[in-house]
Amino acid sequence: RKKIPKTPRLCNKGCQSYATISDSLRHDERAVWAHLEPILKEVKEQNPSVTTLHFMSDGPVTQYRNKRNFYLLSTLPFLWGFKEITWNYSEKAHGKGAPDGVGGAIKRCADDIVKMGTDIQTPKDLYCTLQENTSSTIRYFWISEDDVSRHDDAVPSQLPVVKGTMKLHQVASQTPGNISHRELSCFCSRGGSHCNCYGPVDVDFNQEGSEETASTSSNSTRFNQEGSEETASTSSNSTLQPTQNNTPDLVGKFVVVKYDDQLLVGQVLHLVENEIEVSCMRQTAGKNSFMWPETCDVIFYYMSDVQAVISEPEPSTNHSSKLCSPDWEKFKEMM
């Protein structure tokens, strides 16, 4: 069970929590913007004097920290009337923030509704039920599959490579299609001009993507190519987790990863800098019995979440596999 912090105190004076619900399972950067759109439009509508947006998020490559998101943050908000945008990436393990509190509040609310005898079977059910719950201070938006796929057209297939993507912590835009990024966030300059602290680097997306190495292949291939380009351009950075260069080739290997205090067994699909894509198996309640779930459980983890490399689980029954004894002992010790 996930530990959920206390519900944040929500008030409507200068503070509003939002939650978006969708039956789309996509969580790439275009989907992220489909979810952001109604919120940002409402913020602008209700507060026309707001011109600057500051985003605070964690930094998974697949969702927020990639050139397609940089492009979107430097274009879409301008269409909606904003004039300046910064996106700030926290490092992993910097605690849970307000979004986790909102998510937790919604889960508890849904649990209570189910306990009272109402069925919630689909995301749409959840959305409708929550909408009716007038005591909630959270505002809800429904995001359809169409809303998400509409955003696919918002990103050109060719974008210049943004060097240093894995190290940057702030991306800012004041001109559509232009960003400046740097390794640390700074907010020392307020009111229209962005400061020059920590050597910001400019990128102009309006210029043809001549540096683009990949054409239009699958996302994962493109991440890989972006990743390797990145590795080549960063000479030394001791704070980075092991990278492709100094990590034994983990692709295809089985590993134990930690996720929210839970240990998972899975197979490595990709390595991108200090992140690792793993397809995880499902464990039968504390037993040495692991199965591939019907729906693939594929997530990017940080390399630092990898607890051990193990050998491929052995088939035990028709449907499940087990870890060999030494691996199982190791696994139990880590629990």
Ligand SMILES: [Zn+2]
């Ligand atoms: Zn500054």
